[in-house]
Amino acid sequence: xxxxxxxxxxxxxxxxxxxxxxxxxxxxLLEAEPGSYKIxxxxxxxxxRHPELQKLLPALMKCPSYSPKYGTTFIEEGSAASxxxxxxxxxxxxxxxxxxxxxxxxxxxxxxVRHEKVIAIDLEQKIVRTDWNEYKVAHQIIDCSGPAMVLxxxxxxxxxxxxxxxxxxxxxxxxxxxxxxxAAIKDRGWSFLRYSNxxxxxxxxxxxxxxxxxSTILTKIRDGMWxxxxxxxxxxxxxxxxxSRHERISREDYYAITSANIAPNYKLExxxxxxxxxxNRIYVRNNFARxxxxxxxxxxxxVSDAYCFADPVYSVGTGLAVNKxxxxxTILNETGWTPEFRKSYCERYESVxxxxxxxxxxxxxxxxxxxxxxxxxVQNELLVGNVFQSNITYHYVHALAYADLxxxxxxxxxxxVDWDDLTLASxxxxxxxxxxxxxxxxxxxxxxxxxxxxxxxxxxxxxxADGQPELTLLVSKAAESEAYFRVVGPLGVRYLEEKxxxxxxxxxxVGALLDELAPGITARAGDWxxxxxxxxxx
Numbered sequence: 001x002x003x004x005x006x007x008x009x010x011x012x013x014x015x016x017x018x019x020x021x022x023x024x025x026x027x028x029l030l031e032a033e034p035g036s037y038k039i040x041x042x043x044x045x046x047x048x049r050h051p052e053l054q055k056l057l058p059a060l061m062k063c064p065s066y067s068p069k070y071g072t073t074f075i076e077e078g079s080a081a082s083x084x085x086x087x088x089x090x091x092x093x094x095x096x097x098x099x100x101x102x103x104x105x106x107x108x109x110x111x112x113v114r115h116e117k118v119i120a121i122d123l124e125q126k127i128v129r130t131d132w133n134e135y136k137v138a139h140q141i142i143d144c145s146g147p148a149m150v151l152x153x154x155x156x157x158x159x160x161x162x163x164x165x166x167x168x169x170x171x172x173x174x175x176x177x178x179x180x181x182x183a184a185i186k187d188r189g190w191s192f193l194r195y196s197n198x199x200x201x202x203x204x205x206x207x208x209x210x211x212x213x214x215s216t217i218l219t220k221i222r223d224g225m226w227x228x229x230x231x232x233x234x235x236x237x238x239x240x241x242x243x244s245r246h247e248r249i250s251r252e253d254y255y256a257i258t259s260a261n262i263a264p265n266y267k268l269e270x271x272x273x274x275x276x277x278x279x280n281r282i283y284v285r286n287n288f289a290r291x292x293x294x295x296x297x298x299x300x301x302x303v304s305d306a307y308c309f310a311d312p313v314y315s316v317g318t319g320l321a322v323n324k325x326x327x328x329x330t331i332l333n334e335t336g337w338t339p340e341f342r343k344s345y346c347e348r349y350e351s352v353x354x355x356x357x358x359x360x361x362x363x364x365x366x367x368x369x370x371x372x373x374x375x376x377x378v379q380n381e382l383l384v385g386n387v388f389q390s391n392i393t394y395h396y397v398h399a400l401a402y403a404d405l406x407x408x409x410x411x412x413x414x415x416x417v418d419w420d421d422l423t424l425a426s427x428x429x430x431x432x433x434x435x436x437x438x439x440x441x442x443x444x445x446x447x448x449x450x451x452x453x454x455x456x457x458x459x460x461x462x463x464x465a466d467g468q469p470e471l472t473l474l475v476s477k478a479a480e481s482e483a484y485f486r487v488v489g490p491l492g493v494r495y496l497e498e499k500x501x502x503x504x505x506x507x508x509x510v511g512a513l514l515d516e517l518a519p520g521i522t523a524r525a526g527d528w529x530x531x532x533x534x535x536x537x538x
Contacts, residue, residue: 001127001133001134001135001136002028002133002134002136003026003135003136003138004026004027004028004135004136004137004138005024005026005027005138005139006022006024006026006027006028006137006138006139006140006141006142006332007027007028007030007128007135007137007141007142008027008028008029008030008142008144009030009118009128009141009142009143009144009145009150009306010030010031010143010144010145010146010148010150010306011029011030011031011034011102011113011144012031012038012098012102012144012145012146012321013098013101013102013105013318013321013322013325014144014146014303014304014305014306014321014322014324015029015031015113015144015325016102016105016106016109016111016113017053017105017322017326017329018142018144018303018325018326018328018329019111020052020105020109020111021052021325021326021329021330021333022329022332022333023329023333024332024333028114028135029111029112029113029114030113030114030116030117030118030130031113031114031115031116032115032116032117032118034113034115035099035102035103036099037098037099037278038098038099038146039098039168039239039241039283040098040317040318041065041095041096041097041098041230041232041239042069042095042216042228042230042315043069043093043094043095043101043315043318043319044092044315044316044318044319044403045085045086045091045092045093046092046316046319046323046403046404046405047092047318047319047322047323047403048091048092049092049323049404049405050323050326050405053322054092055108056104056105056108057091057092059104059107059108060094060100060101060104061094063096063097063100063101063104064100064233065095065096065097065100065232065233065237066095066096066100066233066234067094067096067214067232067233067234067235068093068094068095068214069085069093069094069095069214069215069216070084070085070093070210070211070214070215071083071084071085071215071216072215072217072218072315073212073215073216073217073218073263074218074219074220075217075218075219075220075263076219076220077190077220078191079190079191079192079193080181080185080190080191080192080193080212081192081193081194081195082192082193082194082195082210082212082215083194083195084195084210095216095230095231095232095239096232097232098318101318114132116130116131116132116133117130117131118130118150118154119131119154120154121151121154121155123141123155123299123300126138126141126299128141139332139336139337140298140299140300140301140332140337141299141300141301142300142301142303142328143300143301143302143306144303144304144306144321144325145306146305146306146309146317146321147285147288147290147305147309148306149290149292149302149305149306149307149309150306151292151300151302151306152292152293152302152306152307157292157293158290158291158292159291159292159293160287160289160290161289161290161291161308162245162289163245163246163287164244164245164286164287164288164289165243165244165245165246165247165248165249165284165285165286165287166241166242166243166244166249166284166285166286166288167241167242167248167249167250167251167253167254167282167283167284167285168228168239168240168241168242168282168283169240169241169254169270169271169273169281169282169283170237170238170239170240170271170279170280171237171238171240171258171268171269171270171271172236172237172238172268172269172270172271173231173235173236173237173238173266173267173268174267174268174269175266175267176213176231176235176265176266176267177213178210178211178212178213180264180265181212181213181263181265182210183264184264185264192205192210193205194210212263212265213231213235213263213265213266214231214235216228216229216230216315217229217230217263219261219263221242221257221261224244224245224246225242225243225244225245225246225257226242226243227240227241227243227257227258227261228240228241228243229262229263229266237279238266238268240258240268242254242257242258248284249284251282255270288309289309290308290309291307291308291309292306292307292308294346295307295345295346295349295350296342296345296346296349297342298337298339301328301337301345303321303324303325303328304317304320304321304324304325305317305320305321307349308349319403319404323403323404323405323406326405327405327406328345331345340426341426344424344425344426424453424454427453427454428451428452428453428454431452431453431454431459431531431535432451432453434452434531435449435452435459436449438520438524438527438528439517439520440520444513444516444517445509445512445513445516446465446466446509446512446513447463447464447465447468447471447509447513448463448464448465449461449462450462450463450464450470454535455474457474457476458475458476458477458532458535459474459475459476459531459532459535460472460473460474460475461473461475463513468505468506468509469505471495471505471510471513472495473493473494473495474493474494474495475491475492475493475528475532476491476492476532477490477491477529477532478490478491478492479492485510486511486514488514488517488518488521488522489518489521489522489525489528490525490528490529491521491528491532493514495510
């Protein structure tokens with residue numbers, strides 16, 4: 001029996017990332033089938049938020065299967081809607097095979113992977129048995145096995161969320177002409193819509209510059225049935241799948257549905273189904289929308305799809321897997337798996353799943369808002385587009401947000417992190433209590449101290465005053481090269497008003513607040529500096 005600190009199940013992108021970021025040498029990474037075929041070929045730029053992932057982009061873009069991705073195109077009868085990437089987000093988005101992506105990660109990071117299959121888990125003893133070995137785990141078993149959900153499956157704890165069936169295969173691309181797409185939309189009399197990253201709304205727009213063949217195309221066939229079309233190998237090969245909420249999709253049905261719904265820009269040729277390669281097969285996966293009962297305990301942690309695999313259509317799975325792996329590794333490196341972090345992790349994941357379920361219910365069940373008042377509200381708020389397109393905006397954009405790396409794990413604008421971020425809840429509570437002691441009073445110059453929290457480079461303090469927008473102070477150690485609103489003792493202070501309307505904070509009142517706080521800060525300068533130093537370590 002081998003004794004280890006952590007054991008990671010699954011050597012895909014989540015497991016590789018976790019092993020790379022986890023600063024513990026007594027950790028093993030197990031993979032039953034290294035280099036095996038996996039679905040998940042549409043990659044979002046959020047996956048490359050961390051600088052360590054960004055460094056991989058040049059090598060990934062040289063892979064044979066790489067194709068640039070400009071965004072996502074939603075098609076349904078009556079309209080086509082493009083969701084372009086935000087400005088500057090193109091480089092981190094791509095269509096690529098998972099095997100090539102994983103190999104680039106392994107080569108760059110020199111991550112060791114053991115070719116072993118987990119066949120039994122004794123949680124009470126924290127013993128993992130494989131087809132080659134037995135492991136005694138000192139801390140946590142971490143499942144990064146994706147839709148296989150190895151841990152919860154071996155413990156017989158998985159449950160089906162809803163019946164979802166999918167069949168997919170690969171086609172040769174003979175032609176890919178964007179002008180044919182736009183001509184077809186015009187000839188059919190359909191609307192062309194575009195999601196505005198600036199306005200966060202779907203707007204009517206002539207889309208003649210949009211290249212659908214460089215996007216993931218999602219086509220609604222009918223309520224509860226969708227197809228995906230994802231170009232690979234420089235747009236020479238197309239991954240084409242059908243997802244249905246209602247019924248299994250036979251091979252005959254697959255060819256009938258796909259042939260009838262090829263995006264107008266493509267001319268395709270079916271590949272021989274002779275199993276001569278991973279692209280010469282028809283794949284079937286049924287009842288794959290499954291979940292474990294809980295995302296983590298004191299003994300194990302489930303990462304991304306190993307906790308809940310809900311749907312392949314949103315294309316956010318790889319981003320969620322990578323960024324959750326970084327988040328878990330960061331927690332383990334800094335504090336270890338404490339009850340507070342476990343609680344926060346589970347609450348955050350449950351929130352993600354709850355919202356995802358709502359989105360998928362709308363997506364598949366065809367829950368178009370039918371009440372006149374509700375439909376009118378959506379139309380007015382989102383300006384244009386049928387009710388479906390308007391509603392899918394909310395769910396799709398939020399799904400992308402959940403797959404992003406939590407802002408507190410990279411150098412970001414400290415003011416942008418949500419104050420209700422569950423991953424920072426325990427830290428916020430501790431910092432708030434400490435600050436109450438340092439301040440000595442919850443009121444100063446007519447302002448009321450509400451709460452505090454860690455931030456990139458320092459900490460944030462939130463204040464409220466009658467007749468003023470809420471005020472957030474960013475407090476950090478003062479540096480000569482930086483510009484601050486005010487330097488108080490050893491501290492540099494900037495501010496941001498949390499305004500819900502056009503009102504502005506009274507700058508003189510901010511100055512009065514700092515004037516009243518200054519003597520106490522100066523008198524306890526060492527305590528303030530010590531707190532900031534501890535926060536930087538964390």
